[in-house]
Amino acid sequence: MKDKRILYVSSEVIPYLPETEISSMSFEAPRMVNSKGGQIRIFMPRYGNINERRHQLHEVIRLSGMNLVINDLDMPLIIKVASIPKERMQVYFIDNEDYFKRKATLTDEEGNLFPDNDERAIFFAKGVIETVKKLNWSPDVIHVHGWLASLLPLYLKHYYANEPLFGHSRIVTSVYDHGYKGTLDQNMMAKVKFDGIDEEKIKDLDIPTYSNVMKVAIDNSDAIIVGSEHIPEELTEHLKTIDQPVLDYKKPDEFADAYEAFYQTEVLV
Numbered sequence: 001m002k003d004k005r006i007l008y009v010s011s012e013v014i015p016y017l018p019e020t021e022i023s024s025m026s027f028e029a030p031r032m033v034n035s036k037g038g039q040i041r042i043f044m045p046r047y048g049n050i051n052e053r054r055h056q057l058h059e060v061i062r063l064s065g066m067n068l069v070i071n072d073l074d075m076p077l078i079i080k081v082a083s084i085p086k087e088r089m090q091v092y093f094i095d096n097e098d099y100f101k102r103k104a105t106l107t108d109e110e111g112n113l114f115p116d117n118d119e120r121a122i123f124f125a126k127g128v129i130e131t132v133k134k135l136n137w138s139p140d141v142i143h144v145h146g147w148l149a150s151l152l153p154l155y156l157k158h159y160y161a162n163e164p165l166f167g168h169s170r171i172v173t174s175v176y177d178h179g180y181k182g183t184l185d186q187n188m189m190a191k192v193k194f195d196g197i198d199e200e201k202i203k204d205l206d207i208p209t210y211s212n213v214m215k216v217a218i219d220n221s222d223a224i225i226v227g228s229e230h231i232p233e234e235l236t237e238h239l240k241t242i243d244q245p246v247l248d249y250k251k252p253d254e255f256a257d258a259y260e261a262f263y264q265t266e267v268l269v
Helices: 021-035 117-135 152-157 188-193 199-206 210-219 233-239 255-267
Strands: 005-010 039-045 067-070 073-076 078-084 089-095 141-145 170-175 223-226
Touching: 005 021, 021 039, 021 089, 021 141, 021 255, 039 117, 067 117, 089 117, 117 152, 117 188, 141 152, 152 170, 152 210, 170 210, 170 255, 188 199, 199 210, 210 233, 223 255
Parallel strands: 005 039, 005 141, 039 089, 141 170, 170 223
Antiparallel strands: 067 073, 078 089
């Protein structure tokens, strides 16, 4: 892994959010690559319940300031950065006043999904890609964790298909059992189509359940990792139909060697 560039894009990362399967792996996988001489960058949303003072987040003025068009609206992009203590790993935070100021992550106090989560996912995907372009940092591997990050493979393969910075980048998506009940906004497909992405590529978004959103991520990735011991049956069946390499679930104490070998033998080829 020495000198390989790995971009981690996640909906949650410890220590900035509570420990879950996703937030833990979004920390442990980059730490593993970092320890083996790889170069890593981590991106996550700057939710309003992240304590900026405690975690010493600060805005990066040279990266902030652009507007992203989401469903025909200009939404300002703010980039913040922090370092994970003792790990020499930087985390970049995608921020926007409308999408991420609220003091919660993905649901309200009653556990209901925020109605604009689909737009937040589009903004996050575009925000990560535009920021990496500004950094002029060409990743060898882009590893995606969590459904809020799951539109990134689609946008890279289609909206940014001609972007030379990502010409050799390989996309890995981890599939977890941490989804949501019900659907995202019923107009989600129209909002993605607004960006010129062919309807045939996003037909699963017509009913944007967790499984359907993840199918779009899987279909636009170069390799898949099963991140939970049990995932929805619908996704298990979908993984049987694809041609991309799939790494089965690995326990926390055995993932490091398996992920490194998977990167080297199935992804970086």
